[in-house]
Amino acid sequence: VVLRGNGRGFMAGGDLATLRADPVQGAIDILTPLNAALQLLAQMNAPVIAQVHGAAAGAGLSLVLMADYVIAAEGTRFNLAYINLGTSCDVGASWALPRIVGVRQALEIALLGEAFTADDALRLGLVNRVVPGAELDSATTALALRLASGPTLAYGAMKRLMRASIDRTLPEQLAAEKDAFVHCAGTEDFRAGVEAFHQRQSPQFVGR
Numbered sequence: 001v002v003l004r005g006n007g008r009g010f011m012a013g014g015d016l017a018t019l020r021a022d023p024v025q026g027a028i029d030i031l032t033p034l035n036a037a038l039q040l041l042a043q044m045n046a047p048v049i050a051q052v053h054g055a056a057a058g059a060g061l062s063l064v065l066m067a068d069y070v071i072a073a074e075g076t077r078f079n080l081a082y083i084n085l086g087t088s089c090d091v092g093a094s095w096a097l098p099r100i101v102g103v104r105q106a107l108e109i110a111l112l113g114e115a116f117t118a119d120d121a122l123r124l125g126l127v128n129r130v131v132p133g134a135e136l137d138s139a140t141t142a143l144a145l146r147l148a149s150g151p152t153l154a155y156g157a158m159k160r161l162m163r164a165s166i167d168r169t170l171p172e173q174l175a176a177e178k179d180a181f182v183h184c185a186g187t188e189d190f191r192a193g194v195e196a197f198h199q200r201q202s203p204q205f206v207g208r
Contacts, residue, residue: 001041001048002144003067009054011063013081031090034059038066038092042163045156045207047147051140053133057081057115062091065100068159069143070127073136076118078126083113099166100125151189152207157181 005011019026041048050067057079064070064078080097082089089097089110097106101124109116121127131139147155157180165173184190188208196203 001044001046002051002140003048003063004051004140005054005060007054009060010050010052010056010076011058011060012055013058013060016085034091038063041066042159043156045152045159047155047159049140049144049147051136052076052118052127053136055079058085059091062089062093062096065096065126066092071129071131071136071140071143072118072121072127073133074118074130075133076121076130077115078118078121079113079115080109081113083111149205151184151187151193151203151205153187154184154189157184 014030015026018030047068048066050064050070052064052070053073053076055077056064056072057077058081061078061080080089080093082093088094093110097109100106101109105124116124118127118130122130129139161173161176161180164176168176189203189205192205193203
């Protein structure tokens with residue numbers, strides 16, 4: 001799954017006109033379906049790539065944080081921005097940001113509300129790659145095609161293990177890893193992968 005914005009930027013934040021007209025109900029109307037969508041993206045087996053250009057601010061940056069892999073164009077600007085509107089964050093930012101950069105750095109980004117560059121985002125681990133703007137589409141497509149040919153069920157298991165690991169003890173995580181591995185061991189993809197290894201060939205995964 002590729003998340004990207006049309007026009008000048010990835011996403012500059014929520015619809016402030018709607019929030020201005022009816023702040024409380026507007027927030028509920030925006031966040032309820034958006035939160036449901038984010039949970040679906042996190043739970044699905046397919047990897048989620050964010051292709052980012054222009055600006056990723058407010059909920060736009062929150063969406064970036066929730067992706068599994070992020071490619072940003074040079075010149076992209078990031079800003080959590082919520083504090084500049086007098087509100088706390090949403091769309092999973094308070095869950096994802098401390099896990100990526102640590103609590104102290106997350107608080108600096110959140111409390112100061114300052115813009116930062118794609119290079120800053122790369123240094124902080126908020127994006128995986130920064131590419132020239134002219135190469136953004138091709139770099140994203142190449143990654144998406146590579147992932148699309150992979151073992152879908154194993155991707156999902158890996159995503160869920162990684163996301164849950166911080167909230168589990170080591171024994172709990174070891175048990176979860178065992179369960180996931182045993183489940184994957186019963187798939188067609190695992191059998192294909194093992195056979196390809198022995199045949200010294202590239203595996204042909206089918207997502208089952």
